[in-house]
Amino acid sequence: MSSEGNAVATPAVDLDALRTRITTLGETIKSLKSSSEPDKDAIASAVADLLDAKRTFANNNGGIGVDGKKFEEPMSKKDKKKAEKAAKHGQGEGNVVSEANGESSLLLDVQSFNVTESALLSLLFSSLFNSSAAKKAAKKAEAKAKKAAAKEGKSADVASPIVAPKKIPVSTAVAPRTPIRFNLSPNQLCFNPNVSLTDRPVVALTTAILTNSIVDYELISDHRRPGCALGLPSGNEVSGDLAIARYIAKQSSSGKIMGGSDEDSAIIDQWVDYALQLNKFGLARRVLAVSKTLDPVLAGATYVVGYSLTLADVALFASLGFPCTLEAMADVGSLLSGDSPTKRWIEMMALNPAIREAAQLAVGIAKNAEASFETGSEIDELVSGMSYLEGATPGNTVTRFPPEPSGYLHVGHAKAVLLNDYYATRYKGRLVLRFDDTNPSKEKDEFQSSIVEDLAKIGVKPDMVTFTSDYFETIRNYAIWMIENGLAYMDDTPQEEMQKERMDRIHSKHRDDAPAESMKNFKLMCSGSEEGQAWCLRAKIDMSSDNGTLRDPVLYRQNTTPHHRSGTKYKAYPTYDLACPIVDSLEGVTHALRTTEYDDRNAQFYWIQRALGLRRVRIQTFARMNFMYTVMSKRKLTWFVETGRVTGWDDPRFPTVRGVSRRGIDVDALKKFMCSQGASRRVVNMEWSKFWAENKKEIDKYAKRFMAIDKVDNVTLSITNAGDGISYLSTDYLPKDPSFGKRLVRVADKVILEKVDVEGIEVGENIVLTRWGVVQITKVDGGLEGVFVPDGDVKAAKRKISWLADVPENVTVVLSEFDNLISKEKLEEDDKFEDFINPDTQAETEVIGDAGLKTLKEHDIIQLERRGFYRVDRAYVNDGKPLMLFMIPDGKKKAMSGLDGKLAHR
Numbered sequence: 001m002s003s004e005g006n007a008v009a010t011p012a013v014d015l016d017a018l019r020t021r022i023t024t025l026g027e028t029i030k031s032l033k034s035s036s037e038p039d040k041d042a043i044a045s046a047v048a049d050l051l052d053a054k055r056t057f058a059n060n061n062g063g064i065g066v067d068g069k070k071f072e073e074p075m076s077k078k079d080k081k082k083a084e085k086a087a088k089h090g091q092g093e094g095n096v097v098s099e100a101n102g103e104s105s106l107l108l109d110v111q112s113f114n115v116t117e118s119a120l121l122s123l124l125f126s127s128l129f130n131s132s133a134a135k136k137a138a139k140k141a142e143a144k145a146k147k148a149a150a151k152e153g154k155s156a157d158v159a160s161p162i163v164a165p166k167k168i169p170v171s172t173a174v175a176p177r178t179p180i181r182f183n184l185s186p187n188q189l190c191f192n193p194n195v196s197l198t199d200r201p202v203v204a205l206t207t208a209i210l211t212n213s214i215v216d217y218e219l220i221s222d223h224r225r226p227g228c229a230l231g232l233p234s235g236n237e238v239s240g241d242l243a244i245a246r247y248i249a250k251q252s253s254s255g256k257i258m259g260g261s262d263e264d265s266a267i268i269d270q271w272v273d274y275a276l277q278l279n280k281f282g283l284a285r286r287v288l289a290v291s292k293t294l295d296p297v298l299a300g301a302t303y304v305v306g307y308s309l310t311l312a313d314v315a316l317f318a319s320l321g322f323p324c325t326l327e328a329m330a331d332v333g334s335l336l337s338g339d340s341p342t343k344r345w346i347e348m349m350a351l352n353p354a355i356r357e358a359a360q361l362a363v364g365i366a367k368n369a370e371a372s373f374e375t376g377s378e379i380d381e382l383v384s385g386m387s388y389l390e391g392a393t394p395g396n397t398v399t400r401f402p403p404e405p406s407g408y409l410h411v412g413h414a415k416a417v418l419l420n421d422y423y424a425t426r427y428k429g430r431l432v433l434r435f436d437d438t439n440p441s442k443e444k445d446e447f448q449s450s451i452v453e454d455l456a457k458i459g460v461k462p463d464m465v466t467f468t469s470d471y472f473e474t475i476r477n478y479a480i481w482m483i484e485n486g487l488a489y490m491d492d493t494p495q496e497e498m499q500k501e502r503m504d505r506i507h508s509k510h511r512d513d514a515p516a517e518s519m520k521n522f523k524l525m526c527s528g529s530e531e532g533q534a535w536c537l538r539a540k541i542d543m544s545s546d547n548g549t550l551r552d553p554v555l556y557r558q559n560t561t562p563h564h565r566s567g568t569k570y571k572a573y574p575t576y577d578l579a580c581p582i583v584d585s586l587e588g589v590t591h592a593l594r595t596t597e598y599d600d601r602n603a604q605f606y607w608i609q610r611a612l613g614l615r616r617v618r619i620q621t622f623a624r625m626n627f628m629y630t631v632m633s634k635r636k637l638t639w640f641v642e643t644g645r646v647t648g649w650d651d652p653r654f655p656t657v658r659g660v661s662r663r664g665i666d667v668d669a670l671k672k673f674m675c676s677q678g679a680s681r682r683v684v685n686m687e688w689s690k691f692w693a694e695n696k697k698e699i700d701k702y703a704k705r706f707m708a709i710d711k712v713d714n715v716t717l718s719i720t721n722a723g724d725g726i727s728y729l730s731t732d733y734l735p736k737d738p739s740f741g742k743r744l745v746r747v748a749d750k751v752i753l754e755k756v757d758v759e760g761i762e763v764g765e766n767i768v769l770t771r772w773g774v775v776q777i778t779k780v781d782g783g784l785e786g787v788f789v790p791d792g793d794v795k796a797a798k799r800k801i802s803w804l805a806d807v808p809e810n811v812t813v814v815l816s817e818f819d820n821l822i823s824k825e826k827l828e829e830d831d832k833f834e835d836f837i838n839p840d841t842q843a844e845t846e847v848i849g850d851a852g853l854k855t856l857k858e859h860d861i862i863q864l865e866r867r868g869f870y871r872v873d874r875a876y877v878n879d880g881k882p883l884m885l886f887m888i889p890d891g892k893k894k895a896m897s898g899l900d901g902k903l904a905h906r
Contacts, residue, residue, distance in 0.1 A: 017680045018057050019367075020385050022066050025050040027384070064193070064223050067368060184231030189244070190220040191228035193366035197359065201228040202322045204244035205358035206314045211252035214357075214391070215606060215616045221365045242276055242315060249311055257311050268305050271312035275319040286319055287335040291342040298341035302348070309352065317349045324350040324359050325371050350374075356393040364388050380426055385676035389423050389591055391618060397429030398590045401462070402580065405435050405564075406442035407634045408649045409454045409657045415625045418674045420593055421460045432587055433462035436580070437469045438573050440563040448564075450649075454657040459667040466587065468579050469565050475574045475582055476526075478612055479537055479556055483518045487611050488555060490521035492534040502551045505543050511552070528560045528571030539578075541607055549604045553577055581605045585614035592617050595624040596681050623683045625674075627691075629820035630655050636833055640821065645837070652873075652886055653818045653841055663818070664861055664871035664888035669698040685826050693891025696869065703863040704733040704740065707770070707802045708813055708849040713755040716806060717784045719775060722749040731771045743852055745771060748805040752848065757801045758784065766792060767799040770865060802866050809851040811876060813883045815867075817843045817903045843903050853883055861888070 025046055032043045051074065058064060058071030065071035184190055191200050208214040217230075229239045230247065238247050249257050259265045274293075278286045294316070297304060304312040317323075323332040329350060336343040349355055356373060363371040370388055372378060379394060389397065399420040403413060424431035433455070437443050455462070468475075482488035491510045493501065501508060510518075524532035537556035545551055555578040562568050584592055594602070602619050609616050631637065632655060640646045640654070650658040660670075673694040677686070727747050734740040751769065761767070765777045766789065774792025779785035804810060824836040849864075853876065856862065860872040862885075870885035 014680055014682050015057060015061060016367075016387055017682060018053060018060075019066055019387075020676070020680070022050065022053045022057065023384055025053060064221075064366070070194075070223070183235070184220070184229060184237055185218075186231050186233045187217050188220050188231040189217045189228070190222045190225055190230075191362075191365065192223055192225050193221045194223050195226075197325070197328070197362055198318065198321050199227070200362040200365070201241045201244055202358050202362050203241045203311070203314050203318045204228070204230070204248060205361050206354050207245040207248045207257060207311060209354040209357050210257050210309065210314075211248060211254065212616050213248065213252065214361075215618055216610075219361060219365055219390075221367075241318070242272055245311060245314070246272070256308060257314075259306055259310055264306055264310075268310050268312045271304055272315045275312075275315035278319045283321055283331065284335055286321075287332055290316060290320060291336055291340055294342045294345065295340060298345050302345075304345075309354075313345075313349060314355075317346070317355070320346065322355075322359060324352075324355050325363075325373060326375065327372075329374075353393065353396045356396070357391045360393050361391045364390065382426075383422065383672070383675045386419075386422065386678045389427065390620060392423065392427045392429075392591060394428045396590065397424065397427035398432065398588050399424045399429065399593060400432040400434055400584065400587070400589045402434045402436045402468075403451055404439065404442070404576075405437055405444065405448040405451060406439070407447055407638075408450050410632050410637075410655045411627070411657065411660060412625045412632050412655075414458055414657050414670065415622075415674045415677065416593065416595070417455060417460055418458065418671055419622060419678050422671070422675060422678075423591065423593070424463070429590075430463040430588075431460075432464045432466060432589065434466045434468060434583065434587070436576060437467055437563070437565060438576060438579050440559055440561040440573065443564050445564055450658075454661075457657060457661045457667075458670055464587075466583075467565060468574075468583055469563065471579070471583050471586065472566065472570055472573070474586070475579055476570075478582055479574065479578070480519070480522070482539070482555075482611065483522060483537070484515050486515060486540065488518070488537055488539050489513050490518040490525070490535050491538050492521075492536075502543070502548065505551065507543050508538070508552065511540065511543075522556075525556065525558050526570070526572045528558065532572075533558050539604075539608070539611075541604070547600055547603055549577075549601045550607065553604060577601065577604060578608060581608040581617070582612065582614065584617045585609055589617050592619050594619055594621055596621050596683060597624060621681060622678055623681050625677065626683065626685045627655060628685050628687055628825045629822045630688075631822060631827065631833055639834075645821070652816075653821050662871070662873065662886065664695070664699070664869065664886060666695050666698040666861075669695040672698075688820075688889065689891040691891075692889035695888070696890040699861050699869055699888065700863075701737070702734070702740070703861050703869055704743075705735070705863050705865050706849060706853055707804055708815075708847040708853075708864045708867065709752050709754055709802065709804045711812065711846040711848050714752045714848075715755050715758055715784055717751050717753055717758075717775070717786060717803070719749050719751065719786055719788050720778070721787050722747065724749050729772060745852075746805040746807055746809070746850065747772065748807055750806040751803045752806050753784075753801055753803050757799065761799070765799075766797045767801055768792075768794050768797045769803045770800055772803070804848060804850060810848050811851055811853055811883060812879065813847050813849045813853060813885060815845045815847055815864075815870065815885050815887060816873070817845075817887045819903045840903065849883070856883065 029043060029046045029050065032038060032046060054065055054071065055073075057066050063070055189201060189204065205214070208217055227239055228241055228244065229237045230244045231237055232247075238244055249255075252258075259268050278289060281289070294304065303309055304316060320332055321328050323329045323346060329346075332346060333343065336346070350373075356371070359371045363369050367388055370379060371393075373394065382388065401417040401420045403409065409417075421431050423429070433452075435448055435451075437448075452465075479488065483490075489508075489510055490513065491498065491508045493508050493510070498508070500506075521532075521535050522537060525535040525537070526532070535558070536554045538552045539555050541550045541552055543551045554575055556572055556574055558572045560568075560571050563570065563573075580592075592605075599621060602621075605619065606616070608614075626632065637649075637654065637656070640651075641648060646653060649656050650662050652659055652663040654660075673691055676694075728744040729747055730742050731745055732738050732740070733743055761777055761780060761784070763777055763780055766774050767777065767786075768774055774789040774794060774797055775786040776789050776792070777784070777786045819841045820838055821841055822833065822836050823838045824831070827833055827836065847864075856872045856875055858872050858875050861869060862872070863869050864885075869888040869890060871888055872883070873886045874881070874884040876883040
């Protein structure tokens with residue numbers, strides 16, 4: 001749904017991003033408090049940040065906090081005691097003016113008035129209502145009161161006047177603040193997020209869903225409105241759930257929800273009026289009344305009127321509390337007998353997808369809650385950073401990922417497919433992988449296969465794999481229907497001239513061609529002839545629209561290049577703008593996730609579905625992902641490949657899925673990172689360090705530890721009391737998790753150390769050989785010597801050093817580091833990316849590692865202690881084909897030790 005309109009002022013901040021920050025701060029505070037030694041200053045700082053974030057959220061959300069309730073500043077213990085004391089002294093007093101948050105309310109003690117119940121009703125009627133009917137009711141109540149007083153022998157005038165309350169001093173009385181309301185734009189449906197489900201427009205929402213028009217309405221949360229209202233095209237508003245529902249039903253072209261005939265419509269209206277009258281009673285009385293009324297009707301019928309769901313069913317269901325959620329079903333079910341036809345009807349209604357979607361939309365209006373249906377359909381808690389999928393219900397949600405098979409997937413595509421996969425999994429639905437193969441000039445089987453492989457690399461397994469080309473004939477028939485019904489026309493205006501006409505909002509000379517003429521030219525275009533090459537099919541929408549995508553966009557073009565699947569069967573192909581809304585609808589997609597760059601095209605998407613009478617698909621947008629010092633453009637990445645600056649599309653310096661996979665990305669880390677960015681619509685340039693920092697958290701849990709020493713810059717330490725025999729020590733692969741097992745480490749009387757680690761070392765100094773123990777240095781000049789100290793104090797030693805036994809079975813390892821291909825943080829539109837190529841982006845270092853490294857396999861991820869994390873790019877084969885390890889960034893600006901690499905640490 002569009003986010004445009006004047007119902008709610010545009011927030012000064014990104015509320016979705018702020019909601020994510022509040023969640024993160026809350027988790028941080030919990031973590032700080034649960035630590036063995038809580039840092040009070042850190043907790044106080046985090047609490048202050050949390051309060052500030054909540055206050056900012058409320059200030060930009062009409063006073064409503066992140067929990068959907070009115071935000072109130074927390075009180076200190078001292079202020080709370082004062083308030084409790086004031087409340088205690090104030091009890092039992094008659095007229096009290098209470099002030100809180102700048103608002104005042106007048107509390108009147110009804111018992112202090114000398115009036116009868118009927119006279120009080122008269123007062124209430126006359127003061128609360130300004131209609132003629134209310135005035136008549138007030139007069140009738142007053143007359144009844146006089147008559148009752150006369151029977152008791154009292155003066156009739158006793159009950160007539162209403163005793164006025166004592167005047168409140170002007171100095172203490174504060175005029176109530178008039179609620180601020182915004183005029184609703186057309187099709188904006190507004191309601192209060194703090195009222196019960198039955199007080200929300202559930203009937204109107206269900207009606208909009210059943211009439212295939214729900215995506216035309218923008219749902220607005222406004223706590224200042226006591227009821228619901230719908231903005232009309234005239235500028236007026238219609239209020240009340242049933243009134244709005246009737247209006248929506250009348251706008252529908254099918255009219256099925258209002259019955260199949262005038263007689264059915266009249267009966268439906270009668271049932272709707274009956275449902276409206278029931279709302280004045282409690283739930284138990286309503287259930288009893290409805291069951292006694294409906295049992296005879298439903299004894300031999302499925303629906304209240306006719307043979308399909310109508311407004312009568314929905315209105316009556318709503319009068320029972322709209323019992324489709326777990327809690328509401330339990331309340332109503334306890335009041336009905338097991339064999340009641342009405343109970344069977346209620347259970348059927350509760351399972352209806354439209355009913356559930358309406359409940360989900362009503363419950364989730366403030367984007368902070370979801371409806372829960374039958375047991376077993378509970379939905380997992382949202383992953384931090386993600387937002388609820390509007391109107392999504394378990395088992396009824398279908399998402400899709402529609403890549404064009406014309407290149408390799410990059411991390412931007414990864415975000416799109418992972419979000420689609422997350423929602424499909426969370427709502428127990430389906431993910432469709434659809435290849436948008438509508439441009440044979442760019443598509444190849446190679447790219448199609450690579451996309452399937454890349455999705456497997458990041459843990460995505462689609463439920464269906466389809467092709468837009470499977471629907472070419474169907475799309476062609478829709479295009480012909482549009483021509484025949486005056487919704488599209490053929491145009492041979494040259495491309496540059498057409499572009500200028502669209503900019504200047506000038507109609508094409510062919511816009512008013514007869515359908516027969518357009519049909520002739522459509523066939524000419526589809527024939528593949530040279531004469532037909534000049535023609536294209538354009539939608540007839542609105543050339544005066546401020547939205548440029550609605551100015552008669554192109555829907556079909558000629559292309560005689562053989563298609564990689566259909567060959568030469570077709571000579572003209574639909575554009576993505578025509579194919580996507582058609583195929584989305586036909587394949588049952590419920591939610592189309594698109595990046596914000598498509599915002600203007602959403603109106604075009606909806607127009608095509610509406611014009612063709614297709615089932616409507618809901619669009620939810622998210623921000624595209626950009627990274628600093630990176631290009632994502634297919635054209636620019638191709639340039640790097642073709643000029644030999646990279647080894648291919650899987651080069652670890654590339655932002656492609658296979659590139660970052662080869663660099664060492666963990667699938668779970670990738671999913672967490674993408675989901676953490678998922679909800680925001682704000683386009684930002686991400687730092688790669690944040691990406692790799694999330695990755696480090698995951699690989700640190702399972703990366704086995706090894707040691708390696710620089711092959712050139714090393715020194716030998718002789719340990720005089722170590723003995724010259726063959727011996728080993730046992731150490732954990734993962735010190736934090738012994739369940740990963742142990743490995744044997746060779747020890748010897750001669751060990752090699754990093755040269756940088758022993759600079760400035762002195763005789764008598766104690767050093768720690770990691771995983772072995774303490775060695776005291778006995779000689780520096782003429783060669784380093786020392787003695788092993790069995791019970792040495794590990795904590796007292798300043799130097800903790802990596803080492804390796806100097807033995808023949810050690811293995812040579814090649815370490816590779818990488819840097820950014822682009823030297824500028826963000827390229828501007830007028831920048832030539834070729835002018836910002838980083839000349840030094842790869843460096844190699846040879847190190848010596850222990851023999852255990854020979855057991856590693858390709859793709860294994862390890863840690864070389866005090867050097868960093870690495871991915872095995874090539875397993876050890878022999879001395880001529882040594883083990884090759886690719887360094888994995890950890891998100892830090894500096895290396896984890898003094899062992900810096902040859903390139904910048906990023």
